[in-house]
Amino acid sequence: MQVELRHLRALCAIADAGSVSRAAATLGVSQPALAAQLHRIEAALGGQVFRRGRLGVTPTPFGRFVLNRARSALMTVDELLTGPADGTDGVRIGGYATPVLSGLLHRLFELPGSRITVQTEYSPRLLLDLLVSRRLDVATLVDYPGHELPVMPGIGTQLIAVEPVFVALPAGHRFAGCDEVVLADLAGEDWLVTPPDGAGWPECFYSACQEAGFTPRVRHMMTERDMIRTLVGEGRAVAPCQATWRAGPDIMMRPLAGPPLWMRHLLAWRHGGPLADRIGELRAFAEEAYRDAIADSPAYARWHHTRVMEG
Known part of the structure; x- marks a missing residue:
């Protein structure tokens, strides 16, 4: 799988929400679909982005690295797409x-x-x-x-x-x-x-x-x-x-x-x-x-x- 901008946005949404289920509601998708997508993204990146727990998810050290780069990339793209x-x-x-x-x-x-x-x-x-x-x-x-x-x-x-x-x-x-x-x-x-x-x-x-x-x-x-x-x-x-x-x-x-x-x-x-x-x-x-x-x-x-x- 090739990681795309929508995947980076999904990672950031999960991090901001603190759980896959809450992020799914924000993104307008089902919780199982987002969970499956997260597994595919982590496989493509070659590491676990989030640590799952009873109360939600928290970024792993590798995940913090990924999220920092993801937010920077999304900010750059959003700036390019911003109108005059x-x-x-x-x-x-x-x-x-x-x-x-x-x-x-x-x-x-x-x-x-x-x-x-x-x-x-x-x-x-x-x-x-x-x-x-x-x-x-x-x-x-x-x-x-x-x-x-x-x-x-x-x-x-x-x-x-x-x-x-x-x-x-x-x-x-x-x-x-x-x-x-x-x-x-x-x-x-x-x-x-x-x-x-x-x-x-x-x-x-x-x-x-x-x-x-x-x-x-x-x-x-x-x-x-x-x-x-x-x-x-x-x-x-x-x-x-x-x-x-x-x-x-x-x-x-x-x-x-x-x-x-x-x-x-x-x-x-x-x-x-x-x-x-x-x-x-x-x-x-x-x-x-x-x-x-x-x-x-x-x-x-x-x-x-x-x-x-x-x-």
């Missing part, structure tokens, strides 16, 4: 976890009567697709030189900020005390980079390294910020990072010398969406949030002040 937003659930805002998104949300949640649903995704291109499919109303996006996000029908965008890419170094690194670091001087380092995001990262970083005359030796690839801090802080690697990234006492953030590798922060929205007539206000919120992020990053604040004075 109709505005009844409030405003849907998405983005990657940047200071622009967090600062914008903080300001929006403070507004009276705000009804906001938040969805974070790692891929800017996926967020753009969610806007196009009307599953999001507003999103904060990023893109990179030579990999600018495409212009999409029905979607408006405004530039919030252009941010340089910094490098995170262990506090004891030989270049940690420098005002800026030449990328080519890091050619012999072990690198940690975040995975491809479908919008040009880390391809633009690899291109910058090639232009500097070397291919980076990427030892680690991850998104978990605590693990990144640990590996860099322990001297296991150096890492390209956002200038607004909050590092830690064992890490020094340093700008790259010369024309910096950069990323753009964008605000995007659906034309005709619930916030389309308030984009000016949202842009002001996002820009204010980004200024606060600069102030919270001493290394970036110094770099930014120098550039403003030179400009």
Whole structure:
């Protein structure tokens, strides 16, 4: 037997009801039919999902594993099948976890009567697709030189900020005390980079390294910020990072010398969406949030002040 979505829903219904008979009533089938189906599902999965008792059923350790995966799979499928937003659930805002998104949300949640649903995704291109499919109303996006996000029908965008890419170094690194670091001087380092995001990262970083005359030796690839801090802080690697990234006492953030590798922060929205007539206000919120992020990053604040004075 091949396990299908309806079988996963049956397992979840049994777990939620605590008994096969109560789950059968919920699903509109007979208790013997559901019990027989459960036996076939367990045989297909190769293990007992529920422990039967006088008062009902409880998941086995294997069953808890199965149910966790089943609920996750059903949630993903239900999300795919959900129709476009109709505005009844409030405003849907998405983005990657940047200071622009967090600062914008903080300001929006403070507004009276705000009804906001938040969805974070790692891929800017996926967020753009969610806007196009009307599953999001507003999103904060990023893109990179030579990999600018495409212009999409029905979607408006405004530039919030252009941010340089910094490098995170262990506090004891030989270049940690420098005002800026030449990328080519890091050619012999072990690198940690975040995975491809479908919008040009880390391809633009690899291109910058090639232009500097070397291919980076990427030892680690991850998104978990605590693990990144640990590996860099322990001297296991150096890492390209956002200038607004909050590092830690064992890490020094340093700008790259010369024309910096950069990323753009964008605000995007659906034309005709619930916030389309308030984009000016949202842009002001996002820009204010980004200024606060600069102030919270001493290394970036110094770099930014120098550039403003030179400009």
